[in-house]
Amino acid sequence: MDPKPTPTAGPGPNVGPGPNAGPGPNAGPGPEVLRCRGLRKEFGGQVVLDGLDLTVAEHQVVALIGASGSGKSTLLRCVNLLEELHDGTIELDGEEISAPGIDPDKVRRRIGMVFQSYNLFPHLSVLDNVTLAPRRVHRRSRAEAETRARELLDRVGLAAKADAYPDRLSGGQQQRVAIVRALANSPRLLLLDEVTSALDPELVGEVLTMIRDLKAEGMTMVLATHEMGFAREVADQVCFLDAGRVVESGPPEQVLAHPTQPRTRQFLARIIEANRL
Missing domain, CATH: 3.40.50.300 (P-loop containing nucleotide triphosphate hydrolases)
Structure with a gap:
């Protein structure tokens, strides 16, 4: 029984949590x-x-x-x-x-969690969806939260969608925003x-x-x-x-x-x- 590999979709943008988040692609399992x-x-x-x-x-x-x-x-x-x-x-x-x-x-x-459904707040822009938890839960300033959010959105090719509302995005874009939202808290x-x-x-x-x-x-x-x-x-x-x-x-x-x-x-x-x- 030999499963077929998924076709490679390309190298894609650098979307990780940032330069200080981990040792990179060759890191083995840690603690x-x-x-x-x-x-x-x-x-x-x-x-x-x-x-x-x-x-x-x-x-x-x-x-x-x-x-x-x-x-x-x-x-x-x-x-x-x-x-x-x-x-x-x-x-x-x-x-x-x-x-x-x-x-x-x-x-x-x-812990960051991303669900099957995107669970974005429809009345909030992409930027506000991503910054809501950092501002309200982690008590970060709006400026700090927005800087981090824009950095992550840029790294996944969604910088131009920061002011858009979820209903203006494709399903794939909404799910990527949901993942960015989970990453914004550096889980x-x-x-x-x-x-x-x-x-x-x-x-x-x-x-x-x-x-x-x-x-x-x-x-x-x-x-x-x-x-x-x-x-x-x-x-x-x-x-x-x-x-x-x-x-x-x-x-x-x-x-x-x-x-x-x-x-x-x-x-x-x-x-x-x-x-x-």
Whole structure:
């Protein structure tokens, strides 16, 4: 079973968090950034996460794959403290962020999350969407926040759209703005939840190019994706989730081309039949 690589969309702009953000494209995994142990989450009595374990090192890109309902999005939402766990622990840089009494807003200042839908405020310009959290949450001055926002927008080719409103942008542009908004806070960890699933096929490439550039800059990322070729290209580790557990994990070449678990092989066979791998 040999997945086809995603076609390269081009080198793209430099979109990482800046010159001081990391050691660059040749950096290997660093210290542990995220540790999830025994995560359990239920909705209405249905188990969605069932004792899930996950570890992510600095500068590492981890791709979560699996069928719809396998727990990928729920895992990301739990890490960002948007869902309350029923059991288990989550640590960020060695600090347990799932402990009782933790202020979720302080935790989210260190985590950026981009959703399937762009979630931009339609009544705010692109610039105001990007600067809202830095100004209101991080208490940065408007001038400082706007300087940072314009720098990031310029690096992704959207400088001319700073004063535009979301309904004047294509889907790909809106998703790139959503990623820029997450980067504006210089997050320690970036979570990406099926960020291309709502896009027309011709717009997917520009978003994937942006994620490639983030990897090259050393951004630590966990991404849930159905783009198997892209996962193979960009991820350092691929985790196959099924029924709320990590059934198999390892380097992309091993998991996607030579899976050891029958359930992983079954899932990938269906992907190949659908011409998505």
